[in-house]
Amino acid sequence: MNSALAEISEDHYSSLHQLNTVPKQKVLSVSHLRKSYNAHQTVLHDISFDLHRGEMVGVIGRSGAGKSTLLHVLNGTHSATSGEINSFPEVGTPRDVSRLKGRALNQWRSECGMIFQDFCLVPRLDVLTNVLLGRLSQTSTLKSLFKVFTDEDRARAIALLEWLNMLPHALQRAETLSGGQMQRVAICRALIQNPSILLADEPVASLDPKNTQRIMGVLREVSEQGISVMVNLHSVELVKEYCTRVIGVSQGRIVFDDHPSRLTQDVLQILYGDEISQLH
Numbered sequence: 001m002n003s004a005l006a007e008i009s010e011d012h013y014s015s016l017h018q019l020n021t022v023p024k025q026k027v028l029s030v031s032h033l034r035k036s037y038n039a040h041q042t043v044l045h046d047i048s049f050d051l052h053r054g055e056m057v058g059v060i061g062r063s064g065a066g067k068s069t070l071l072h073v074l075n076g077t078h079s080a081t082s083g084e085i086n087s088f089p090e091v092g093t094p095r096d097v098s099r100l101k102g103r104a105l106n107q108w109r110s111e112c113g114m115i116f117q118d119f120c121l122v123p124r125l126d127v128l129t130n131v132l133l134g135r136l137s138q139t140s141t142l143k144s145l146f147k148v149f150t151d152e153d154r155a156r157a158i159a160l161l162e163w164l165n166m167l168p169h170a171l172q173r174a175e176t177l178s179g180g181q182m183q184r185v186a187i188c189r190a191l192i193q194n195p196s197i198l199l200a201d202e203p204v205a206s207l208d209p210k211n212t213q214r215i216m217g218v219l220r221e222v223s224e225q226g227i228s229v230m231v232n233l234h235s236v237e238l239v240k241e242y243c244t245r246v247i248g249v250s251q252g253r254i255v256f257d258d259h260p261s262r263l264t265q266d267v268l269q270i271l272y273g274d275e276i277s278q279l280h
């Protein structure tokens with residue numbers, strides 16, 4: 001961030017950013033990304049876009065369009081077949097993260113945190129430990145083996161749980177939580193890595209309306225703090241309510257990339273075809 005922007009408070013920066021009155025700071029540049037799981041099927045074709053600091057990007061498209069694959073490839077859980085994913089960290093040199101392996105890949109995964117559709121919590125471990133597991137990639141192998149965490153890690157985990165009203169459940173086993181509570185723990189686990197990007201794969205798919213609003217509100221707050229959020233959603237209403245930008249994917253290609261207010265019926269028809277009547 002340049003020095004003039006640094007003097008603007010985070011909230012102020014965020015609201016200015018959303019009004020497009022300040023230059024956008026690029027954090028990721030994806031170019032000509034392609035993903036095939038096998039020789040017969042290409043799931044992502046020639047995907048190119050830039051992601052900016054503090055954006056809240058909704059990714060929409062019908063089932064099988066390639067939304068989950070896109071997030072997995074960005075985070076490195078699935079490898080790209082070709083193309084580049086260039087990261088522009090606040091500190092350090094820009095680099096292509098699409099071919100990383102080993103430690104470097106783990107480091108990228110903590111910069112580009114992901115919350116998975118099925119939460120991926122360890123059921124028999126308590127909430128606090130589940131959050132601390134997010135620190136493992138930044139902890140030495142020996143310490144991670146014995147789950148040794150620093151006081152600083154614990155303090156941060158507790159602060160995150162408190163922020164998401166989960167502190168009363170800190171010592172409860174993850175398997176005893178509701179879906180909404182599990183999702184909040186998964187968000188804490190991703191945030192304890194101090195990511196600059198947070199990817200969320202259908203984070204509200206299994207939640208009731210109250211928890212849906214709660215989780216979407218949390219993701220918006222995260223983006224307002226300067227973290228770029230990309231969230232796969234099946235609800236166009238939620239995209240319009242919460243996102244500052246929407247990327248529409250159809251058959252593995254980006255067919256729309258603009259402000260949610262520009263999502264017209266024609267665009268939705270291209271994106272959803274016959275399924276348009278099932279949209280909410």
Ligand SMILES: Nc1ncnc2c1ncn2[C@@H]1O[C@H](COP(=O)(O)OP(=O)(O)OP(=O)(O)O)[C@@H](O)[C@H]1O
Binds near residue numbers: 037062066067
């Ligand atoms: N691990 C995999 N191996 C082979 N094919 C896969 C794999 N993961 C996804 N696919 C295929 O890639 C295509 C896109 O799937 P993806 O899960 O990315 O779509 P999506 O838009 O997220 O769908 P949904 O909204 O239903 O979650 C589908 O045809 C799917 O069958």
